[in-house]
Amino acid sequence: MRAVVYNGPEDIDVTDVPEGPVGPGQVRLQVAFNGICGTDLHEYYAGPIFVPTEPHPLTGDSLPVVLGHEFSGTVTEVGGGVSTLAVGDRVTVLPVYSCGECLACKGGRPNVCAKVGFHGLSTDGGMAETTVVEASMAFKLPDSVSLELGALTEPMAVAYHAAKLGDPDPSGTALVFGAGPIGIGLWFALKGQGVDDVFVVEPSPVRRASIERLGAKTLDPTSVDVPAFIAEHTGGDGVTAAYDAAGVQASVETALACLGAARTMVSVAIYEKPLETSLIQLVLREARIQGTLCYTDEDYRAVLQLMAEGHYDTTGWVETIAMDDIVTEGFAALQAGQKMKVLVDPSR
Amino acid sequence: MRAVVYNGPEDIDVTDVPEGPVGPGQVRLQVAFNGICGTDLHEYYAGPIFVPTEPHPLTGDSLPVVLGHEFSGTVTEVGGGVSTLAVGDRVTVLPVYSCGECLACKGGRPNVCAKVGFHGLSTDGGMAETTVVEASMAFKLPDSVSLELGALTEPMAVAYHAAKLGDPDPSGTALVFGAGPIGIGLWFALKGQGVDDVFVVEPSPVRRASIERLGAKTLDPTSVDVPAFIAEHTGGDGVTAAYDAAGVQASVETALACLGAARTMVSVAIYEKPLETSLIQLVLREARIQGTLCYTDEDYRAVLQLMAEGHYDTTGWVETIAMDDIVTEGFAALQAGQKMKVLVDPSR
Numbered sequence: 001m002r003a004v005v006y007n008g009p010e011d012i013d014v015t016d017v018p019e020g021p022v023g024p025g026q027v028r029l030q031v032a033f034n035g036i037c038g039t040d041l042h043e044y045y046a047g048p049i050f051v052p053t054e055p056h057p058l059t060g061d062s063l064p065v066v067l068g069h070e071f072s073g074t075v076t077e078v079g080g081g082v083s084t085l086a087v088g089d090r091v092t093v094l095p096v097y098s099c100g101e102c103l104a105c106k107g108g109r110p111n112v113c114a115k116v117g118f119h120g121l122s123t124d125g126g127m128a129e130t131t132v133v134e135a136s137m138a139f140k141l142p143d144s145v146s147l148e149l150g151a152l153t154e155p156m157a158v159a160y161h162a163a164k165l166g167d168p169d170p171s172g173t174a175l176v177f178g179a180g181p182i183g184i185g186l187w188f189a190l191k192g193q194g195v196d197d198v199f200v201v202e203p204s205p206v207r208r209a210s211i212e213r214l215g216a217k218t219l220d221p222t223s224v225d226v227p228a229f230i231a232e233h234t235g236g237d238g239v240t241a242a243y244d245a246a247g248v249q250a251s252v253e254t255a256l257a258c259l260g261a262a263r264t265m266v267s268v269a270i271y272e273k274p275l276e277t278s279l280i281q282l283v284l285r286e287a288r289i290q291g292t293l294c295y296t297d298e299d300y301r302a303v304l305q306l307m308a309e310g311h312y313d314t315t316g317w318v319e320t321i322a323m324d325d326i327v328t329e330g331f332a333a334l335q336a337g338q339k340m341k342v343l344v345d346p347s348r
Numbered sequence: 349m350r351a352v353v354y355n356g357p358e359d360i361d362v363t364d365v366p367e368g369p370v371g372p373g374q375v376r377l378q379v380a381f382n383g384i385c386g387t388d389l390h391e392y393y394a395g396p397i398f399v400p401t402e403p404h405p406l407t408g409d410s411l412p413v414v415l416g417h418e419f420s421g422t423v424t425e426v427g428g429g430v431s432t433l434a435v436g437d438r439v440t441v442l443p444v445y446s447c448g449e450c451l452a453c454k455g456g457r458p459n460v461c462a463k464v465g466f467h468g469l470s471t472d473g474g475m476a477e478t479t480v481v482e483a484s485m486a487f488k489l490p491d492s493v494s495l496e497l498g499a500l501t502e503p504m505a506v507a508y509h510a511a512k513l514g515d516p517d518p519s520g521t522a523l524v525f526g527a528g529p530i531g532i533g534l535w536f537a538l539k540g541q542g543v544d545d546v547f548v549v550e551p552s553p554v555r556r557a558s559i560e561r562l563g564a565k566t567l568d569p570t571s572v573d574v575p576a577f578i579a580e581h582t583g584g585d586g587v588t589a590a591y592d593a594a595g596v597q598a599s600v601e602t603a604l605a606c607l608g609a610a611r612t613m614v615s616v617a618i619y620e621k622p623l624e625t626s627l628i629q630l631v632l633r634e635a636r637i638q639g640t641l642c643y644t645d646e647d648y649r650a651v652l653q654l655m656a657e658g659h660y661d662t663t664g665w666v667e668t669i670a671m672d673d674i675v676t677e678g679f680a681a682l683q684a685g686q687k688m689k690v691l692v693d694p695s696r
Contacts, residue, residue, distance in 0.1 A: 282639030
C-alpha cells in the first residue's frame with residue numbers, strides 16, 4: 001500500500017510499504033482522510049521530536065514511521081475477539097497509547113501517561129491507504145457525520161478538552177488567542193459548552209475573516225487595546241477563561257492581563273522556548289496557567305455528539321489534497337501560512 | 349498613642365498619633381504583637397505599593413498610614429451592636445476589607461476582591477499601642493495559643509491557603525522552595541494537612557538549619573540535582589505539589605521540572621519582574637501554575653485549630669523588638685537577611 005514515510009527532518013517518502021497483520025483485538029481501516037497536525041509540521045521541519053529514534057517503550061517501534069494521527073476510515077478487517085466493530089463501520093480513532101500503570105494512568109489521565117505514545121508518531125499511522133489500530137481506540141461516526149468531518153475529531157477533541165480545563169463561566173466572557181485550527185476548535189467547543197460571549201484575538205486579517213465567517217467575534221490586537229476592551233466589556237471583572245492557542249509572548253501577556261480573579265488561562269500551544277511570564281499577575285488575582293494535552297474518551301464522545309448535532313462547520317478552513325502532494329500542498333503551504341487545515345486523501 | 353507611621357519610602361516616624369473612635373460593630377484592641385511582613389519591607393524600601401496615595405475605595409484613607417497587618421491583641425472597648433466579643437478577649441485579626449459586590453466577592457473569594465484593602469496598608473494598622481477593627485475581622489485565640497503565636501496567624505494562614513491550592517496528595521511527595529517565614533508556614537501547613545513527605549529546597553545554610561530544627565527535610569540546590577533526586581525518590585512520578593516561596597528564576601524552573609503529571613506548582617511569592625517560564629512543561633504534563641493571595645475565614649479557623657493543638661513552633665525563627673527599633677532591628681535586619689521573622693511589641 002502507499003504511505004507517507006517519515007525518515008527525518010525534511011525527509012519524507014510517499015512510497016509502497018507492506019500492510020501489517022491484524023492481531024487479536026485489532027481492526028484494519030481503509031483510511032478516508034488524515035489531517036496534517038502542527039505536530040507533523042514540527043516533525044517535518046525540526047524533528048524527530050515525538051517520533052522515537054529508539055524503540056518506543058509501548059509500541060516497540062522507532063524511526064522511520066508512517067505519519068498520521070488525525071484520521072477517519074472504514075473497517076475492512078476485524079481481528080479475533082472484537083465484538084464492538086464490524087466490516088463497513090465508519091470510525092475515527094483516538095490515537096493514544098498509555099501504559100495503564102503509572103500514577104497518571106491510575107488517576108484516569110492516560111493522556112499524560114509517563115510513557116504516552118501516538119499512532120502515527122510512535123508507530124505507523126494513518127497517512128496510508130490502510131492502518132491497523134486497537135478496536136478500543138476506534139469510535140464509530142454517527143450517521144450524520146461525514147468521514148471528512150470525522151477526521152477532524154482529534155484536533156477538535158484537543159480543543160474541547162482545553163476548553164473544559166479553563167472552567168469558563170457560561171454567563172461570562174471567554175477569550176481565545178489565535179484563530180488557527182485549535183483556535184477555531186476552541187471557539188466551537190466553548191459554544192458547544194454553552195459559553196456564548198467569546199472573542200477571538202488574531203492579528204492576521206485572513207484568519208480573522210475565516211473565523212468570522214463561522215460566526216465568531218474577533219479582536220485585532222494590532223488596533224485594539226485588548227485588556228482595556230475586556231475591562232470595559234466585563235465591567236472590570238475580566239474574562240472567566242482565556243485560552244492561548246498562539247504560543248507567543250504577546251498572547252500570554254495579554255491573556256494574563258485580561259484574566260478575572262481566580263480564573264484560568266489555558267496553554268494549548270507548543271511553546272518553542274520559555275517566555276517572560278508575569279507570575280505576579282497570577283499571585284495578585286489568585287489566577288492560574290493550566291497546561292493541556294490531548295483528550296480522553298469522554299472528549300471524543302462529546303465532540304462526536306456535537307458533530308452529529310451539526311455544531312461544526314468546515315467551510316473555508318479545511319481542504320483536501322492527494323497523498324503525493326503532501327510536501328508542496330501540505331507541509332510547505334501550511335508552514336507558509338497559505339492554508340489553515342489540510343486533510344490528506346490516501347485514495348488520490 | 350505611639351505608632352509606626354509610614355510616610356513613604358525609607359520615611360517612617362515612630363510618633364504619637366490620636367486614637368480613632370470605636371464605631372458600631374467595631375472593637376478597640378490593645379495590640380500585643382505585630383509582625384513585620386515582606387510586604388512591609390517592600391513598602392519601606394520601594395513603596396508606596398499597596399499603601400494608597402489617593403483615598404482607598406473601601407477605607408477612604410491614604411498616605412500617611414500606620415503600618416501593621418499581622419497582629420494580636422486584647423479587646424479594650426466594644427462598639428454598639430457587637431455581641432461576639434467582650435473586653436478582655438484575646439484575638440487575632442484577618443486584616444482584609446472587601447467590597448462584597450464584585451464577581452470575586454460574590455463567588456466567595458473576598459481575598460481577591462477587585463477593591464481589596466488591608467488593615468495596616470489601606471488604613472491605619474496594628475503597629476501601634478491600639479487599633480480599631482471591625483468585630484467581624486477578629487478571631488478569638490484559643491486558650492492555649494499565646495499572643496505571640498497568635499500574631500503569626502496571618503502569615504501562617506497565607507501559607508495554609510497556598511498549601512491547600514496545591515491539592516497535594518497525602519500519600520505523595522511535596523516540594524517547598526524557600527525556607528523563609530512562608531516556606532516554614534508551608535511546611536507546617538502541609539504537615540497539618542496530612543502530607544508527611546515534604547522536602548524544603550533552600551540554598552542558605554542558616555535557613556536550612558533553622559527549618560531542620562523544626563523537623564523538616566531539606567535539599568541544598570547548590571549541591572543536589574533536585575529534579576534528579578525527586579525523579580528517583582518518586583519512582584519517576586514527580587511531586588504531587590510544588591510551592592514557590594522563593595520567587596526567583598531557579599525556583600520556578602526547578603519546581604516545574606519536578607512536577608508530576610496533572611499536578612500544581614503554587615506561586616506564593618512577590619515576583620519583582622517577569623521570569624522566563626517554561627510553559628511547554630505545563631502543556632506536556634497538563635500541569636499548572638496557581639497563584640495564591642491571602643486567605644479566607646476558613647484558613648484562619650484551621651490555623652488557629654492547629655495552633656491550639658501545638659502544631660506550630662516559633663523556636664529559632666521568631667524574635668520580638670521594641671517599636672522604637674523598627675528600622676534598625678526590623679526593616680534593616682530583615683532586609684540584610686540577619687533575621688527571619690520579627691514581631692514588634694508596642695508596649696516596649
